Amino acid sequence: DGGxxxxxxxxxxxxxxxxxxSCEQNLNHDAMYWYRxxxxxxxxxxYYSQIVNDFQKGDIAEGYSVSREKKESFPLTVTSAxxxxxxxxxxxxxxxxxxxxxxxxxxxxxxxxVL
Amino acid sequence: xxxxxxxxxxxxxxxxxxxILNCDYTNSMFDYFLWYKKYPAEGPxxxxxxxxxxxKNEDGRFTVFLNKxxxxxxLHIVPSQPGDSAVYFCxxxxxxxxxxxxxxxxxxxxVLP
Numbered sequence: 001d002g003g004x005x006x007x008x009x010x011x012x013x014x015x016x017x018x019x020x021x022s023c024e025q026n027l028n029h030d031a032m033y034w035y036r037x038x039x040x041x042x043x044x045x046x047y048y049s050q051i052v053n054d055f056q057k058g059d060i061a062e063g064y065s066v067s068r069e070k071k072e073s074f075p076l077t078v079t080s081a082x083x084x085x086x087x088x089x090x091x092x093x094x095x096x097x098x099x100x101x102x103x104x105x106x107x108x109x110x111x112x113x114v115l
Numbered sequence: 116x117x118x119x120x121x122x123x124x125x126x127x128x129x130x131x132x133x134x135i136l137n138c139d140y141t142n143s144m145f146d147y148f149l150w151y152k153k154y155p156a157e158g159p160x161x162x163x164x165x166x167x168x169x170x171k172n173e174d175g176r177f178t179v180f181l182n183k184x185x186x187x188x189x190l191h192i193v194p195s196q197p198g199d200s201a202v203y204f205c206x207x208x209x210x211x212x213x214x215x216x217x218x219x220x221x222x223x224x225x226v227l228p
Contacts, residue, residue, distance in 0.1 A: 004158070031213050042119060042204065042218030043159075050214075058214065090158055094213040103149055104213055106158030 002027045004107035006091050011112045013078070013085070021076045021110045023091030030096035032074035033104060036060060037088040046089075049074055050096055078112060086114045118142050119207050121219040128226050134192040136222050138205035141186065145207040149216070150179060150190050153202045162203075163190070195226045 004025045013019045025032065031050045035043040045058030049068040063082025068074055074093075078085045088111050092104040120139045128134045138148075146167035151159035165172040165179045165188070172179050178191045192199055202223045208215040 006158075009156075033213060035218075040124075040220055042117070042206075042220045044218075045214060045216075048214040056214070092158070092213075096213075103161040103164060104216070106151075106160070108156065108158050 004091060004093055004105055006089075006107035006110050008110060009108065011110055013112065013114050015114055016080045018077055018079050019112065021078065021089055021091075021112070023074045023076065023107060024072055025074075025091075025093045025105075025107075026072060027093055027105060028071070029093035029105070030071070031094045032068065033092040033094075034058075034064070034066065034074070034076045035090045035092065037090060037109075043090060046076065085112055087112060117220070118145075119205060119217045119219040121203075121205060121222045123222050124220070125223040125225070128195045128224065130197060130226055130228050131194045134190075134195045134199065134224055134226065136190040136192075136203050136205075136224065138188045138190075138207075138219055139186060140188075140207050140217075142207070142209065142217075143186065144209040145217075146210065147208045147216075148179070148181060148188050149206045149208075150177075151204045151206065152199075153204065153221070159204055192224075195224075197226050197228050200224055200226050 007022045033048045034046040047066040049055035065077045091107045094104045149164040150162040153159040202221040206216045206218045
């Protein structure tokens, strides 16, 4: 079964701690994305990667970091520098540039709560 | 300032009737538009799309209409079914690049039996 997995589903963190959210896809997609969703707002892009070993900042990258060492994996680290990290985080992937509509396939999300 | 707006946070419709979800955008450079559906505790799933060269795209019970002059698109679901109850997001992009998509805040549709 092809798809995107995110773990954990729920995550609690103390203030001042870094935490890493996992995202894995077996769709053989080149592009991967991290979004953040807050109540009453649309998804906002944190980081994206179009190819292995390359990634770009999205609209709200401050306080976050990513890596793309493998095509299948795109972990997101929420650092202590992120001032308001409590949110729902969604990972997505797409074929990449040149696809017909380039629709994105989403994982089930991770809800991060900072205590 | 939100570039993509969905002004109705929620909508209730009787089973079998038409559901109309609306989306407005402000950026005239947007030329690709998508709709996603999201069930609780799941990620959004792609539903239907349209490019600016068309004004209508149909897929089964789902039809998306695009009015470029009004910067408005709508999703019609006919007939509505209880399984359609979900949050619907519209997204718009300038160019067919995944990183460019701007998402609206979503509309929660409830289809009542």
